[in-house]
Amino acid sequence: EVQLVESGGGLVKPGGSLRLSCAASGFSFSSYTMNWVRQAPGKGLEWVSSISTRSISIYYADSVKGRFTISRDNAKNSLYLQMNSLRAEDTAVYYCARVYTSSPGDYFDYWGQGTLVTVSS
Amino acid sequence: DIQMTQSPSSLSASVGDRVTITCRASHTISTYLNWYQQKPGKAPKLLIYAASSLQSGVPSRFSGSGSGPDFTLTITSLQPEDFATYYCQQTYTIPYTFGQGAKVEIK
Numbered sequence: 001e002v003q004l005v006e007s008g009g010g011l012v013k014p015g016g017s018l019r020l021s022c023a024a025s026g027f028s029f030s031s032y033t034m035n036w037v038r039q040a041p042g043k044g045l046e047w048v049s050s051i052s053t054r055s056i057s058i059y060y061a062d063s064v065k066g067r068f069t070i071s072r073d074n075a076k077n078s079l080y081l082q083m084n085s086l087r088a089e090d091t092a093v094y095y096c097a098r099v100y101t102s103s104p105g106d107y108f109d110y111w112g113q114g115t116l117v118t119v120s121s
Numbered sequence: 122d123i124q125m126t127q128s129p130s131s132l133s134a135s136v137g138d139r140v141t142i143t144c145r146a147s148h149t150i151s152t153y154l155n156w157y158q159q160k161p162g163k164a165p166k167l168l169i170y171a172a173s174s175l176q177s178g179v180p181s182r183f184s185g186s187g188s189g190p191d192f193t194l195t196i197t198s199l200q201p202e203d204f205a206t207y208y209c210q211q212t213y214t215i216p217y218t219f220g221q222g223a224k225v226e227i228k
Contacts, residue, residue: 047217105153107170
């Protein structure tokens with residue numbers, strides 16, 4: 001059974017840092033591109049970042065570029081999101097999602113349960 | 122960035138109703154369009170990928186259609202467990218963008 005379990009969320013002050021983790025199991029983690037998606041309270045879904053299987057291709061939303069860093073450790077079946085210079089508008093539930101690459105188009109076929117990040121003084 | 126616009130943003134329907142939600146992309150995206158269902162406090166769940174392909178395990182009352190800029194998600198015979206928020210998503214180009222969501226409520 002495919003499982004994605006996020007951790008590392010919590011309350012942090014503006015300007016602070018936090019590192020999210022996503023532990024994957026039940027599939028060959030190293031074979032899949034992984035993404036982070038977030039959802040502010042009461043709002044819609046926002047794509048945050050993507051990392052390819054061997055970390056060669058990495059992309060970020062403009063809203064987090066220069067502040068967030070996505071990474072992965074295929075030996076540990078884990079995905080990470082290092083978040084620096086956090087702002088109130090980064091408050092959200094953060095989901096990791098597995099990307100199934102197909103033709104045509106990728107899709108996010110498995111999602112974790114999410115971890116809440118609250119940025120407040 | 123490609124903007125995705127869903128309509129309506131919310132609707133009220135009864136069990137057994139046929140429900141249609143539309144999604145329009147600001148640029149052509151071929152059929153690089155996915156649909157997700159999200160219930161309160163839960164992660165999104167993939168329903169439809171590549172505009173019209175039903176994800177494994179999803180009931181056949183869900184269907185998707187369209188290409189280019191205009192897409193449709195249809196639920197035939199709405200069931201109690203279908204009351205949720207539905208999002209479209211384009212994966213034609215990064216940044217992958219989602220529609221604002223369409224909330225299906227009980228009438």
